[in-house]
Amino acid sequence: MEDDSERGPNKFSLEDSEMTEEKNTTENTELKQKELEAAGKTDESKDPRQLLVSAGATDNYEDKLRLYDKALNLDPLYFDAWLQKGFVLDRLGRSKEALDCYNKALEIMPEHLGIKCLKGFAYSNLKDYEKAIECYDEVLKVNSEDVFSLYQKGSVLENLGRYGEAMEAYDRALEIDPTDALLREKKLRLLGLIYKKGTLVNSPNSDFN
Numbered sequence: 001m002e003d004d005s006e007r008g009p010n011k012f013s014l015e016d017s018e019m020t021e022e023k024n025t026t027e028n029t030e031l032k033q034k035e036l037e038a039a040g041k042t043d044e045s046k047d048p049r050q051l052l053v054s055a056g057a058t059d060n061y062e063d064k065l066r067l068y069d070k071a072l073n074l075d076p077l078y079f080d081a082w083l084q085k086g087f088v089l090d091r092l093g094r095s096k097e098a099l100d101c102y103n104k105a106l107e108i109m110p111e112h113l114g115i116k117c118l119k120g121f122a123y124s125n126l127k128d129y130e131k132a133i134e135c136y137d138e139v140l141k142v143n144s145e146d147v148f149s150l151y152q153k154g155s156v157l158e159n160l161g162r163y164g165e166a167m168e169a170y171d172r173a174l175e176i177d178p179t180d181a182l183l184r185e186k187k188l189r190l191l192g193l194i195y196k197k198g199t200l201v202n203s204p205n206s207d208f209n
Helices: 004-045 048-056 061-074 079-091 095-108 113-125 129-142 147-159 163-176 181-197
Strands: none
Touching: 048 061, 048 079, 061 079, 079 095, 079 113, 095 113, 113 129, 113 147, 129 147, 147 163, 147 181, 163 181
16 A cells, blocks of 8 residues: 555645646636726727617616717717717707707718607707708608608697697508507597687697697
8 A cells, every 4th residue: 555645745746736727727717808808898998889889788878978979989970879869868858969969960861861850859849849840841751651750740730739730640640550559549639629629720839749
């Protein structure tokens, strides 16, 4: 039988060596992982598209705006960043700033109908209803079956007290999409209001919407 005392030192030296190697390997792996993560963060900060992905992953509007600004600093012609920044600003009640963003986006893609719809929405929030109608009409000249623009135009016309024109917009939208429950509800409410008032035209100060 072999004397453990004779092979002990060699055994322990081998184990110590293995443990040291394992420790070094672990430390090297962790170091490489940290380097990769750091590189990933650096790449993200230099990639406007990745910045928009990060913006989409947060619910904090101020964080979104910060990320959009970083993306636009890297690429001032990044259409999606202008669009999304405008949308967030409008949600925050900063509709004038939103319009500036939408106009920047339209400089890049002048024929983009979605931006024109969003401009109409921003003008509505500013209670500049005539300009909102102009935006929706621009869209409808190109795509007469744009249900969203017809719906929003009808809502704006209601706010102006032009109930007959609002009804026409809703009717046209329902011809295109008769299954839209929200449109049907808006039309029924408007019919009730017209019946109650006995007129298709009301004061521009109507609060119905």
